[in-house]
Amino acid sequence: MLTLALSKGRIFEDTLPMLQRAGITVSGDPESTRKLILPTNRADVRVVLVRASDVPTYVRYGGADIGVAGLDVLREYFAGNGPDGLYLPVDLGIARCRLSVAVRADFDYAARVRQGARLRVATKYVHLASDHFASKGVHVDLVKLYGSMELAPLTGLADAIVDLVSTGGTLKANGLVEVEHIMDISARLIVNQAALKTRTAMLKPLIDQLRDAAALTQEPAV
Numbered sequence: 597m598l599t600l601a602l603s604k605g606r607i608f609e610d611t612l613p614m615l616q617r618a619g620i621t622v623s624g625d626p627e628s629t630r631k632l633i634l635p636t637n638r639a640d641v642r643v644v645l646v647r648a649s650d651v652p653t654y655v656r657y658g659g660a661d662i663g664v665a666g667l668d669v670l671r672e673y674f675a676g677n678g679p680d681g682l683y684l685p686v687d688l689g690i691a692r693c694r695l696s697v698a699v700r701a702d703f704d705y706a707a708r709v710r711q712g713a714r715l716r717v718a719t720k721y722v723h724l725a726s727d728h729f730a731s732k733g734v735h736v737d738l739v740k741l742y743g744s745m746e747l748a749p750l751t752g753l754a755d756a757i758v759d760l761v762s763t764g765g766t767l768k769a770n771g772l773v774e775v776e777h778i779m780d781i782s783a784r785l786i787v788n789q790a791a792l793k794t795r796t797a798m799l800k801p802l803i804d805q806l807r808d809a810a811a812l813t814q815e816p817a818v
């Protein structure tokens with residue numbers, strides 16, 4: 597049995613058509629079922645639904661053989677745990693977005709940085725944010741949040757946030773502006789290295805099929 601780890605939402609929705617191209621149809625809709633294990637049309641392939649940030653952990657420890665995770669999640673995971681045991685063979689080109697610094701429209705970020713002010717920054721990505729500001733020589737106090745980052749500057753919890761942006765619509769709706777682009781993000785295939793060695797005959801064709809599907813379904817960069 598081959599186990600594929602996916603997270604609900606964007607990753608699941610964007611991965612589904614690529615699996616279709618590889619001849620794999622997933623049974624069940626993650627938004628309506630409470631099941632966490634979904635069978636597929638192939639008796640030897642199943643999907644497990646996990647939190648986006650748990651995908652690397654599942655694949656690393658063999659709870660899944662293969663998975664799909666955003667580069668944001670992967671880089672943050674690697675910064676905390678190292679890349680051991682994981683192989684990233686394919687940029688799927690889906691779930692594209694960018695990691696950015698944003699502030700309230702009335703906050704003069706450039707001036708505060710020039711003054712050498714110490715900024716309070718709220719984010720889910722504490723490692724990536726820490727590396728980014730350290731590389732720019734900006735002094736920050738990081739506040740870890742798990743969601744709704746946009747709220748932090750509006751309530752005075754933080755001066756700035758580090759978060760994912762795609763269209764910018766959510767920032768705009770909350771009176772925030774993007775002031776720095778940290779990195780471009782897309783979802784990657786991640787594979788358990790040990791599984792790839794011991795179960796090459798099963799995993800290799802699937803990786804190749806997903807690579808081909810990715811080449812056909814490139815989303816434009818945002």
Ligand code: ATP
Pocket residue numbers: 603604605606607647648649665666667668669691692693742743760761762763781782783
């Ligand atoms: P959790 O629910 O575990 O906190 P999450 O809210 O980050 O996770 P999603 O919002 O489904 O889960 O995001 C999963 C991945 O999809 C992210 O890690 C990122 O790579 C990508 N992603 C998130 N937001 C966007 C977006 N607005 N546009 C494109 N891709 C996105």
Ligand code: MG
Pocket residue numbers: none
């Ligand atoms: Mg989300």
